[in-house]
Amino acid sequence: MKSFTYERAASPAEAAAAAARIAGAKFIAGGTNLLDLMKLEIETPAHLIDVNGLALDKIEATADGGLRIGALVRNTDLAADQRVRRDYGLLARALLAGASGQLRNKATTAGNLLQRTRCPYFYDTNQPCNKRKPGSGCAALGGFSRAHAVVGVSDACIAVYPSDMAVALMALDATVETVCADGTTRRIPIAQLYRLPGETPHVENVLESGELISAVSLPKPVGGAHIYRKVRDRASYAFALVSVGAIVQRDGTGRVALGGVAPKPWRVAAAEAELPRGAKAVTAALLADAKPTRENAFKLPLVERTLGAVLRDARA
Amino acid sequence: MAKVSFVVNGEARTLDLDTRTTLLDALREHLHLTGTKKGCDHGQCGACTVMVDGRRINSCLTLAVMHEGDDITTIEGLGTPQKLHPMQAAFVKHDGYQCGYCTPGQICSAVAALDEIKAGIPSHVSADLTAPPQLTAIELRERMSGNICRCGAYSNILDAIAEVAGRTS
Numbered sequence: 001m002k003s004f005t006y007e008r009a010a011s012p013a014e015a016a017a018a019a020a021r022i023a024g025a026k027f028i029a030g031g032t033n034l035l036d037l038m039k040l041e042i043e044t045p046a047h048l049i050d051v052n053g054l055a056l057d058k059i060e061a062t063a064d065g066g067l068r069i070g071a072l073v074r075n076t077d078l079a080a081d082q083r084v085r086r087d088y089g090l091l092a093r094a095l096l097a098g099a100s101g102q103l104r105n106k107a108t109t110a111g112n113l114l115q116r117t118r119c120p121y122f123y124d125t126n127q128p129c130n131k132r133k134p135g136s137g138c139a140a141l142g143g144f145s146r147a148h149a150v151v152g153v154s155d156a157c158i159a160v161y162p163s164d165m166a167v168a169l170m171a172l173d174a175t176v177e178t179v180c181a182d183g184t185t186r187r188i189p190i191a192q193l194y195r196l197p198g199e200t201p202h203v204e205n206v207l208e209s210g211e212l213i214s215a216v217s218l219p220k221p222v223g224g225a226h227i228y229r230k231v232r233d234r235a236s237y238a239f240a241l242v243s244v245g246a247i248v249q250r251d252g253t254g255r256v257a258l259g260g261v262a263p264k265p266w267r268v269a270a271a272e273a274e275l276p277r278g279a280k281a282v283t284a285a286l287l288a289d290a291k292p293t294r295e296n297a298f299k300l301p302l303v304e305r306t307l308g309a310v311l312r313d314a315r316a
Numbered sequence: 317m318a319k320v321s322f323v324v325n326g327e328a329r330t331l332d333l334d335t336r337t338t339l340l341d342a343l344r345e346h347l348h349l350t351g352t353k354k355g356c357d358h359g360q361c362g363a364c365t366v367m368v369d370g371r372r373i374n375s376c377l378t379l380a381v382m383h384e385g386d387d388i389t390t391i392e393g394l395g396t397p398q399k400l401h402p403m404q405a406a407f408v409k410h411d412g413y414q415c416g417y418c419t420p421g422q423i424c425s426a427v428a429a430l431d432e433i434k435a436g437i438p439s440h441v442s443a444d445l446t447a448p449p450q451l452t453a454i455e456l457r458e459r460m461s462g463n464i465c466r467c468g469a470y471s472n473i474l475d476a477i478a479e480v481a482g483r484t485s
Contacts, residue, residue, distance in 0.1 A: 100462025236461035
């Protein structure tokens with residue numbers, strides 16, 4: 001691990017200002033992904049700003065009937081919150097499908113959103129990777145690509161985005177609240193948080209230098225059946241090959257987001273209009289522009305079958 | 317270098333550490349509490365599991381300097397050879413190990429997992445999200461998935477935990 005200096009932030013605004021001012025600075029909260037990457041020298045921050053002392057660990061009701069989740073709320077606490085379990089079951093289910101008990105106790109809401117891909121070529125510093133080292137190439141194209149993205153990819157990167165939680169937040173129309181380096185705040189709909197790789201796969205989101213996520217807010221509950229179905233190589237503690245998060249209403253309408261198939265949590269408005277027509281029609285619209293490799297083409301029928309199972313469960 | 321003070325197994329400790337030192341390395345290399353094991357050092361195996369303020373975490377994926385004022389419990393703080401913690405005694409009784417390397421992490425994780433069920437925290441296999449979780453074998457297996465046993469002593473580990481939980485699997 002490269003050496004770094006360390007400070008404990010006193011306020012969100014000071015943390016954001018310090019992060020923009022100090023070259024190579026990064027925030028650390030749970031640290032479960034950042035330290036993993038620092039040990040491999042994939043992340044090499046010169047300065048760490050510990051934000052754990054900031055009072056961003058509450059879940060509060062909002063005036064419009066929704067919930068405001070502090071950036072530092074741990075994954076375990078978010079999944080265990082009675083309001084989340086009752087009104088946003090999809091979010092609780094997605095959180096509990098991810099990582100292990102130990103990791104969920106430490107991992108935070110904001111950190112989960114910003115976790116990096118587990119592409120093995122991103123992790124292997126002996127391999128070219130446009131995300132880790134811009135312009136070096138992509139070893140996954142033509143390499144072992146069974147777990148990689150099938151849609152939203154580019155010729156520069158086919159890495160898949162790993163979070164389960166973000167799939168649920170996408171379907172729930174969450175909004176990400178931030179504090180910028182100049183002390184101002186802004187609200188980013190989660191659908192606009194992530195960037196597709198294009199020619200710049202190292203730029204993964206729209207956050208600016210120093211910008212700190214302070215909370216994630218949820219609109220008021222929409223009811224319906226909340227289902228998160230994750231298909232993976234083990235029954236527990238593994239990343240998704242394919243996951244489907246859905247909210248299905250009695251009349252057959254609803255929302256669907258996918259994990260394990262794209263460089264970001266994947267949701268397509270036109271696909272949701274197809275919900276009353278069933279899984280095949282929805283999948284065709286969700287994956288219309290898919291560009292799978294020979295090794296991960298199985299994900300296309302797997303999405304359709306997983307979604308079919310979700311819709312069956314929703315009717316039951 | 318940075319100074320950090322925390323309580324380990326009831327004893328106040330102050331260390332002057334390279335900022336890169338993980339909590340795991342602080343415990344093993346600086347405080348010589350070698351019960352906590354380094355397996356993968358990347359949060360995948362669970363051998364380094366300790367409890368911080370009563371919650372289980374991977375001590376390899378957290379910096380020691382981030383634990384100012386925290387209350388840390390390691391396997392050495394759970395019981396002693398003369399006075400075993402009930403979970404330690406159950407692992408001995410049920411032969412819940414072969415080589416023993418993952419055992420301290422398994423035991424710390426199991427103690428905390430039972431507390432999590434008692435606190436009503438649901439899991440991936442809980443059928444009803446809004447009901448209190450049940451003490452079933454499938455719940456225990458799911459909750460222990462962050463602890464890998466390379467020798468494959470899982471069925472005996474499960475028997476040990478189930479006995480402490482008050483049920484036989």
